[in-house]
Amino acid sequence: MDLFVVKGGTSLRGRVRVSGSKNAALPIMAAALMADGPTILHDVPELADVSSLSSLLTTLGVAVVRRTDGAMTLESASDEPCVAHYDLVRKMRASVCVLGPLLARRGRACVSLPGGCNIGDRPIDLHLKGLRALGAEIRIERGYVIAEAARLTGTSIYLGGPFGSTVTGTCNVMAAATLANGVTTIEAAACEPEVVDLGNSLNAMGARIEGLGTPFLRIEGVERLAGVEHTIIPDRIEAATLMIAAAATRGRVTLDNVRMDHLTSVVEKLREIGVRVQPRGAAVEVHVPAQLQSADCVALPYPGLPTDTQAQMMSLLTQAQGISIVTDKVFPDRFMHLPELVRLGARIRREGSSAILSGGRPLSGACVMASDLRASAGLVIAGLAAEGETVIRRIYHLDRGYERLEAKLAALGATIRRVKDDPAAIPESLAVPEDNAPPLVPWVHRPAA
Numbered sequence: 252m253d254l255f256v257v258k259g260g261t262s263l264r265g266r267v268r269v270s271g272s273k274n275a276a277l278p279i280m281a282a283a284l285m286a287d288g289p290t291i292l293h294d295v296p297e298l299a300d301v302s303s304l305s306s307l308l309t310t311l312g313v314a315v316v317r318r319t320d321g322a323m324t325l326e327s328a329s330d331e332p333c334v335a336h337y338d339l340v341r342k343m344r345a346s347v348c349v350l351g352p353l354l355a356r357r358g359r360a361c362v363s364l365p366g367g368c369n370i371g372d373r374p375i376d377l378h379l380k381g382l383r384a385l386g387a388e389i390r391i392e393r394g395y396v397i398a399e400a401a402r403l404t405g406t407s408i409y410l411g412g413p414f415g416s417t418v419t420g421t422c423n424v425m426a427a428a429t430l431a432n433g434v435t436t437i438e439a440a441a442c443e444p445e446v447v448d449l450g451n452s453l454n455a456m457g458a459r460i461e462g463l464g465t466p467f468l469r470i471e472g473v474e475r476l477a478g479v480e481h482t483i484i485p486d487r488i489e490a491a492t493l494m495i496a497a498a499a500t501r502g503r504v505t506l507d508n509v510r511m512d513h514l515t516s517v518v519e520k521l522r523e524i525g526v527r528v529q530p531r532g533a534a535v536e537v538h539v540p541a542q543l544q545s546a547d548c549v550a551l552p553y554p555g556l557p558t559d560t561q562a563q564m565m566s567l568l569t570q571a572q573g574i575s576i577v578t579d580k581v582f583p584d585r586f587m588h589l590p591e592l593v594r595l596g597a598r599i600r601r602e603g604s605s606a607i608l609s610g611g612r613p614l615s616g617a618c619v620m621a622s623d624l625r626a627s628a629g630l631v632i633a634g635l636a637a638e639g640e641t642v643i644r645r646i647y648h649l650d651r652g653y654e655r656l657e658a659k660l661a662a663l664g665a666t667i668r669r670v671k672d673d674p675a676a677i678p679e680s681l682a683v684p685e686d687n688a689p690p691l692v693p694w695v696h697r698p699a700a
């Protein structure tokens with residue numbers, strides 16, 4: 252296992268390119284299961300999650316090739332396999348996005364339930380509700396979802412849940428409905444740009460989906476889908492993470508390959524905090540002209556502030572004078588990073604699905620533990636803003652979803668090293684703090700007079 256050693260205190264400066272979106276690429280790769288002919292995808296990021304899905308698709312009979320020009324080609328060579336094994340699915344929950352395409356194209360899907368997750372309860376009941384409404388017979392056996400249907404049939408589906416819409420649930424049901432017999436309508440569909448990117452790529456394959464980007468989708472089923480050539484949208488969460496890192500270090504950073512229209516809520520919040528965000532063509536420049544201000548943040552489904560930026564925002568707000576309240580209405584338990592930020596000296600306490608934070612005091616480097624992908628990014632940002640060195644353990648979480656993050660940060664001037672997790676890797680500056688307190692007076696038992 253690797254860890255990062257981050258030396259804080261340097262303002263990030265320079266220019267980097269944002270990679271293609273992980274969460275758009277994954278369901279689009281899975282949709283290749285439904286295509287006749289090759290799918291060619293540009294700007295698929297090189298990440299652990301992409302490798303995991305490539306391995307899974309390979310076991311499902313898809314030839315996945317990374318070409319020398321960076322493009323990925325996927326072509327289904329056999330319609331036989333339909334089992335997504337636990338060993339592969341447990342590594343990455345998003346593997347569940349093969350469920351809809353497998354069922355629609357092959358008539359049968361046997362997909363392991365992913366199991367526990369560090370960011371809270373993550374059921375897939377809405378995925379199953381939508382697929383059942385399309386006529387699938389679904390049962391759970393030995394930890395696997397077994398779904399069967401000779402041909403799905405179009406219908407009306409309401410996909411809202413207790414925490415709003417579901418992103419991968421919408422992807423699964425929308426993808427399956429493209430090959431159903433007749434018209435499907437989905438109400439309370441997720442509006443995230445990643446869902447829209449999947450919908451656009453499906454339409455380019457021959458699907459007939461209307462209403463993308465709105466909560467109401469109308470899908471007219473077609474007989475077949477063809478392969479497609481498609482460029483994945485820029486990763487809005489990576490863009491937000493780099494913007495927040497620039498702000499937390501009071502730097503000046505230009506990001507290329509950014510879709511500002513996907514980042515409205517993030518940019519609005521950053522401006523409220525005192526960060527200047529200026530679009531420059533297809534790029535954006537971020538810097539901090541004055542002191543950072545506290546702000547309240549509520550993570551909501553799109554177009555609200557993304558839950559995937561909540562941890563990073565919290566790190567930024569430790570640098571802003573005053574009290575901030577950060578609430579997560581998508582994953583109300585997504586606060587594993589909070590005690591780690593406290594280890595760095597942040598003053599935060601949790602109240603239900605909120606964290607109350609008193610910012611504006613310097614953080615000081617320490618050893619911390621990453622618990623999930625975005626929490627890791629939050630800790631890296633806190634480490635960049637802290638005085639001294641911070642060690643972030645378990646960064647395999649980060650490798651799942653950020654393409655060469657440390658290289659990009661280093662290109663912006665950050666001092667960040669990846670080393671093997673070994674006691675010798677812990678910098679001396681992080682040894683137990685010196686005890687300057689006066690020696691304890693031994694407690695002496697004085698018998699009563």
Ligand code: EPZ
Pocket residue numbers: 274277345370372373374375376377378379412413414415416417418419420445558559581582583624625652
């Ligand atoms: C996607 O997860 C993303 N993953 C997550 O990003 C992201 O945090 C999340 O959407 C919310 O934006 C991918 O796109 C691969 P949901 P997903 O279904 O689709 C509840 C990252 O770091 N719910 O939209 O699994 C659920 O518990 C990851 O890149 C149900 O109740 O999330 C949650 O509270 C982490 N029943 C809310 O809905 C269901 O059947 C939203 O979940 C499904 C979800």
